[in-house]
Amino acid sequence: MKFTPTGTNRGLDWMTFSLYLCLVMVGWLMIFTVGYEDGYNGISDFLSRPVGRQTIWIGISFVAMFLLYFIDWKFFQTFSYLFYIAGLVLLILVLFFGPKINGARSWFMFGGFSFQPSEFAKFGTCLALSTYLSSFSTSMRELKHQVIAVGLMVVPMLLILLQSDAGSALVFTSFMILLYRAGLSSTIYIVGAFVATVFILALMYPALNIVLGLTLVALLALSIGFKKKREAIIIAIAVAGGAWYLAQIELLKYALPLALVFLGVYGFLEWKNRKERIVMLCAGGLIAGSALVFTANYFFNNILEKHQQERINVWLNPEKSDPRGALYNVLQSKMAIGSGGAQGKGFLQGVMTKLEYVPEQFTDFIFCTIGEEQGFAGSFSIMVLFFLLLYRLVMIAERQRSNFSRFYCYGIAGILFVHFFINIGMTMGLVPIIGIPLPFISKGGSSLLIFSLMMGLVLKLDSNRFRI
Numbered sequence: 001m002k003f004t005p006t007g008t009n010r011g012l013d014w015m016t017f018s019l020y021l022c023l024v025m026v027g028w029l030m031i032f033t034v035g036y037e038d039g040y041n042g043i044s045d046f047l048s049r050p051v052g053r054q055t056i057w058i059g060i061s062f063v064a065m066f067l068l069y070f071i072d073w074k075f076f077q078t079f080s081y082l083f084y085i086a087g088l089v090l091l092i093l094v095l096f097f098g099p100k101i102n103g104a105r106s107w108f109m110f111g112g113f114s115f116q117p118s119e120f121a122k123f124g125t126c127l128a129l130s131t132y133l134s135s136f137s138t139s140m141r142e143l144k145h146q147v148i149a150v151g152l153m154v155v156p157m158l159l160i161l162l163q164s165d166a167g168s169a170l171v172f173t174s175f176m177i178l179l180y181r182a183g184l185s186s187t188i189y190i191v192g193a194f195v196a197t198v199f200i201l202a203l204m205y206p207a208l209n210i211v212l213g214l215t216l217v218a219l220l221a222l223s224i225g226f227k228k229k230r231e232a233i234i235i236a237i238a239v240a241g242g243a244w245y246l247a248q249i250e251l252l253k254y255a256l257p258l259a260l261v262f263l264g265v266y267g268f269l270e271w272k273n274r275k276e277r278i279v280m281l282c283a284g285g286l287i288a289g290s291a292l293v294f295t296a297n298y299f300f301n302n303i304l305e306k307h308q309q310e311r312i313n314v315w316l317n318p319e320k321s322d323p324r325g326a327l328y329n330v331l332q333s334k335m336a337i338g339s340g341g342a343q344g345k346g347f348l349q350g351v352m353t354k355l356e357y358v359p360e361q362f363t364d365f366i367f368c369t370i371g372e373e374q375g376f377a378g379s380f381s382i383m384v385l386f387f388l389l390l391y392r393l394v395m396i397a398e399r400q401r402s403n404f405s406r407f408y409c410y411g412i413a414g415i416l417f418v419h420f421f422i423n424i425g426m427t428m429g430l431v432p433i434i435g436i437p438l439p440f441i442s443k444g445g446s447s448l449l450i451f452s453l454m455m456g457l458v459l460k461l462d463s464n465r466f467r468i
Contacts, residue, residue, distance in 0.1 A: 344375030
């Protein structure tokens with residue numbers, strides 16, 4: 001018998017709901033094992049521990065999801081902008097009234113509980129963007145609508161950056177997935193990928209080496225368009241190989257001019273062949289990329305603070321980091337995950353967890369506990385659960401008849417994906433350590449509550465898809 005609340009004509013998507021429950025239960029078990037010492041002395045002792053407080057938040061989240069399921073879905077679309085504004089107000093208030101924790105003002109404290117406004121702001125922003133993009137007058141092909149949509153995403157990001165919480169701010173970039181589904185040009189994403197790649201490479205290698213690499217890429221791109229394509233490509237590859245060899249033996253002052261001369265010749269010949277567009281594209285990319293290389297170096301050396309530079313070096317240049325200082329957390333995290341082997345040490349048997357070698361084990365680094373105690377099998381299983389949930393969210397989104405419902409589901413899928421990717425990536429040293437919890441698993445009442453409400457609304461919208 002299907003559970004069908006008043007106002008719906010379809011049942012709950014039990015598979016998606018079951019995936020959510022599995023992740024929440026795994027999270028509870030991991031928080032239990034991290035905080036477990038010699039047992040618990042009664043209910044009061046249990047509730048005073050992190051696992052006890054998380055148990056309370058799980059109960060609150062389940063009740064909130066249940067109540068949300070009986071609210072008319074149109075309520076959230078109608079008042080979406082009020083949710084958005086409320087989120088902005090909370091982000092402003094926390095700057096003045098929030099206590100400073102680890103250098104950031106990101107929390108409201110109420111007795112023994114805390115609330116992070118940025119979590120609510122994600123929910124409000126997703127609702128507002130979904131409403132705006134689903135409007136009949138909105139077209140993502142028009143610049144005005146693009147600016148407004150991106151502005152809805154950027155404003156809360158800036159307020160969160162003022163709190164010195166770069167991790168939470170970065171999560172808002174997940175809405176670019178939603179904007180792409182709404183019709184934002186793929187050219188913007190290609191340019192963004194180019195900028196990000198050059199920026200990262202500029203922090204890893206000498207600036208002139210990156211400029212040489214950009215020049216060689218432009219040279220190869222131009223050679224493809226020649227009438228005598230085979231000969232042109234062979235010459236370009238030979239020049240590229242020679243220039244790169246000169247760079248490797250520290251003769252860059254010869255390599256770069258050589259590559260630029262051949263690029264100029266190829267560009268001139270292509271221009272004469274009336275292929276101005278490809279010439280301008282390669283020239284523009286080279287100039288913009290070169291400027292970005294030197295900008296990235298200036299930004300890193302003169303604008304970023306020392307601790308921010310250390311975080312980037314831990315990620316991109318670990319050999320420059322102190323293994324007993326900034327690099328310590330990542331090293332311990334990798335050791336904890338690797339020590340679990342294939343099957344793990346067993347539940348409550350995590351040595352590095354118990355001896356607190358890994359920092360922030362309840363929140364940002366809880367995946368280390370999974371890796372140590374449950375091994376590769378447990379870690380892989382968690383990834384499978386997340387990918388299945390993301391797959392279900394995309395599937396649910398595509399079967400919606402309402403644009404609002406479709407865009408909202410894509411927005412939630414994007415948020416979960418970015419959280420999942422960054423959290424697991426930073427425990428393995430694949431991305432910078434920026435403090436983002438693992439959804440449904442990391443300890444955190446406000447995070448669990450908001451993620452539960454997000455999922456609850458997805459299920460609500462899906463159960464009403466034939467009525468919308």
